[in-house]
Amino acid sequence: MMVPLGWSIALGAFLAATGIAGLAVRRNPLVMLMCVELIVNAANLNLVAFSRAYGTVEPQGLVLFVIGVEAAELAVALAVITAYQRLRGVTDVDTAAELRDI
Amino acid sequence: MVAASFVVLALVTAACAVMVVLARRPAYGALALVTCFLALGGIFIILGAEFLAATQVIVYAGSVMILFVFVIVTGGFSQASTRPRTPAWWVTGGTLGAVVFGELLWGLADFARGAGQAAAADLTSPVVVGGLAGLFFQDWLLPLEVLSFVILAALVGVGVLRREGRGR
Numbered sequence: 155m156m157v158p159l160g161w162s163i164a165l166g167a168f169l170a171a172t173g174i175a176g177l178a179v180r181r182n183p184l185v186m187l188m189c190v191e192l193i194v195n196a197a198n199l200n201l202v203a204f205s206r207a208y209g210t211v212e213p214q215g216l217v218l219f220v221i222g223v224e225a226a227e228l229a230v231a232l233a234v235i236t237a238y239q240r241l242r243g244v245t246d247v248d249t250a251a252e253l254r255d256i
Numbered sequence: 257m258v259a260a261s262f263v264v265l266a267l268v269t270a271a272c273a274v275m276v277v278l279a280r281r282p283a284y285g286a287l288a289l290v291t292c293f294l295a296l297g298g299i300f301i302i303l304g305a306e307f308l309a310a311t312q313v314i315v316y317a318g319s320v321m322i323l324f325v326f327v328i329v330t331g332g333f334s335q336a337s338t339r340p341r342t343p344a345w346w347v348t349g350g351t352l353g354a355v356v357f358g359e360l361l362w363g364l365a366d367f368a369r370g371a372g373q374a375a376a377a378d379l380t381s382p383v384v385v386g387g388l389a390g391l392f393f394q395d396w397l398l399p400l401e402v403l404s405f406v407i408l409a410a411l412v413g414v415g416v417l418r419r420e421g422r423g424r
Contacts, residue, residue, distance in 0.1 A: 161263075167360035168273070171352075172273040174353065217308050223403070227410070229410045
């Protein structure tokens, strides 16, 4: 009946690796934010899997806090990106180089 | 039966995650991420975390991704990426992903091989929601209230950023 713990770990590792690779190769800020969400959800999946394996409920509480903080972070990040887009009109993180020579 | 549904949901999650990274239009990537989160909610149910599955579907797939889709559609981010995908691009992403994947599996191999499977309590009983409630409203009450302050700060911050963008 139980799914082996290794399967959940493998899926979490795959999601995190995909998110990290996406952060490295994509230049659209919203796609990069979505890759950050992938990494965070991989961590959530690992937490839930270990909560199941060790029989405690605290990791599930931590997952709820992670979801709440992620929602807040995402709202602010989207507001910042939208404000920058309104200011500069570009959608590429490589061209956001105003702080480069400081 | 349960293992088969886990494998199906895991394949959907993995395929949608890869689509998020590879899709040229951000709107397609956002829709793929919604599917990924819904499948992840199903996996949470299989793993015995029903409350978190509901939270994942309501908060992540149902609010956060709606916000993403709004910003993509109304904010000028909806054009397709026109950067050429050279072989160097594929090699960079693929190598980085493979290295991180292998490293994570190697680091967690002891857990994956079976430690901790035997003595698991039955978390699929309805007691676990009571367990979470006892956790939040007795032991972790202060962090829960602080979390509400964090969300309030984000709310105020978004309002401030909207005003400054319009020059008011």
